[in-house]
Amino acid sequence: MSFIAHIRQSDNEVQTVKDHLLEVQALAEKYGEPIGMKHLCGLAGLLHDFGKYSQEFLHYIHAAVYHPKDAPKRGSVDHSTAGAKLLYTLLHTKDMTPSKALVAEVVGNAIISHHSYLHDFLTPELESKYLTRVRDKPLHEFDQMKENFFENVMNENELDQYIEKATQELLPFIQSVPMKDTEKQFMFVTKFVFSALIDADRTNTRLFEEDETPLNPDHKALFETYYERLHEKIMAFQNHPNANTPINRLRSKMSEQCEAAAVKKSGIYTLSIPTGGGKTLASLRYGLKHALIHHKKRIIYVVPYTTIIEQNAEEVRSILKDTENILEHHSNVILDDDDNDEHLDGTMTEKQKLKLAKDNWDAPIIFTTMVQFLNVFYAKGSRNIRRLHHLSEAIIVFDEVQKVPVKCISLFNEALNFLKNNCKSSILLCTATQPALDFVQNKLEMKTDAEIVENLTDVVDAFKRVEIIDKATDRAVLTSDLVSFIDQQLERVQSVLVVLNTKKVVKTLYEELQQNRGDDTKIYHLSTSMCAAHRNDILSKLRQDLDNNIPVICISTQLIEAGVDISFDCVIRSLAGLDSIAQAAGRCNRHGEKDMQEVYVIDHQEEQLKHLKEIEIGKQITRRILIDMKRNQNEHGGNILSPQVMERYFQELYLAFANDLNYFIPALKKDMMELLTAPKNEFSYVQAYRSKYSAEVPLFITNSYRTAAEHFHVIDNVTTSVIVPYEHGGKELITELSGNISMEDLGCIMRYAQHYTINLYKYELDLVMKNNGLVSFFDGKIYALAEGAYSNEFGFDVEGDSSDEVYMF
Known part of the structure; x- marks a missing residue:
């Protein structure tokens, strides 16, 4: 008898349980082998659908496909417990050895969770959801399942040998850390095995459903081509008429230092290139060279804001002359809140298509956000953790790493330590303002000689293009005062950038300037209430006006600070963390095209920061430093943006948040x-x-x-990604979602949709729903704004004090 795993929707072709198990095993082995987990991951793949070797499941899938009107209730047949129960009975009962019992726990948890998320071994209620499934839950066909598996897939002796190999793989992971850190190591190992299983299972199911064969792209050959194209670009820069300006010579020197550092073995390194120093090009140079020398599979850029993703990805595409292999992953457009999707087995539903859509980070070069990176390790939802194993044997470049949320510092450090120590990955921390990640209790394991830029203090001094002028410690200003101050600046300069801390004051200032401005000056407004495509259109128009010397004022939230390649004659920054002020300063006289320019730090009285604790505390620390430097101009070498001042700032910030660095959960008091x-x-x-x-x-x-x-959310208030009807692209996208879409097309559409999404707080989402401004697709898994709910001037517009600091999707 042939037991069935899947029946293809298009032609009723059958995939047997044997074929599915062995094919998923092979994929999982492939994912785990590079870091020494071949058999651990393979064991999960081999047994994950062991429960489909039952008459009950065979009847269920037949009825679901061929007699849907008489079919049992979806999900009524549990097939994900049996494989883990087999491991528990073999390895965790009488005559058990601790190492094999650990295999049963690590692999078994992944198996029972492969339609939901990893279970608690021990809950706050002092119960074990793992034991409830593998020890206590009765399976009346369990003996028949074993007989069918051993007869069709692998006999008992072969399985014992395979388990022994998995056990021998687990031991080095246990022995590589001190005893006090073993539970932490189990956590990461379990999550890696779970990731490999989820991706292998979904990839194999998708390939069967689409009747495709797996591809094995040669990233090494691609990286060699990329490196040649990058070298051509570097040569073109060196022959440019402006190549010998002081700043361009410095950029070239730091870029060469990155290439030289690429020969070093895998580890965690810092790249503290000053703002405007060419981090993207220099880090790409390091990444490609390091990948070729040390045989890395992919380069992943992690950035704080979507604004930087589009800009940096476009710059890299232009240099490498490739539009197909560079993936942008901004946000999870698809909601992933199903606690258990085992009910999706059977016919191919719309939800099943979403589950199987390819979004697993297997591209050679990926751009994503800090939220998405942290979600891979810690957030609920199989869509997130599916990507974890692709972080192994990778080069991961963190652009503007100072934007790691304070409460996530320890979680961030531990993830990086695991990637470095166990996953053969190299980490590059890029920023002009390096955070003190080795100052906290759960330290980042980084050597003292980790900095790539030589003589960093001298480089920072040589790169100085602006003077920071402290007006914040004099008096607080109102919006009307700020309008007058902007007018004064426009009497001497052509362009002014104003960066404020909340969207509400940004909008208020923009509207007041609009009322008092003639046609000779263009005024622009930017915030994440606009989708990425909208913001890019505005930035494009803004750059064109700047190039044509048209007088401009840009009023923006923090989104413009981190990595946006744009240059103004004057910048006005509302008092905030010192790292934010440094980033804002990087938008002034960015290429040293003029003599020293001014960046003014002001204190905006109308900003409400009581719900924005991190900004408020950062503002207080910066104020203290400004006062100290006003009293003694030689304090810290007289440079507010020096590495020494930044170190002081981050140490004081982390001390202020000492109780939050390990992500405190008030509801559990843990x-x-x-x-x-x-x-x-x-x-x-x-x-x-x-x-x-x-x-x-x-x-x-x-x-x-x-x-x-x-309980894990990178941002305190959970948001939902919503597609917006911005211009033709957004409207056409929403129309396409209304039609019948294949899984292959759906993956492409979801990637494209990232350019047309915004993130709404719950109260915003509720308000739109109340006003009938929301449409849904795929049974409420994807949301879109109705036309009329989105403005070409402000994007989505709801009053409230919120900061773009929290919008990092």
């Missing part, structure tokens, strides 16, 4: 790190379990993966 690493202290769930039951937890791993994921 840190996220505690849930993920399960320390055996007096306040732990393990100790509470002992006290309640007068017994030990019958498990080796006691982490609370799902509870942690349910």
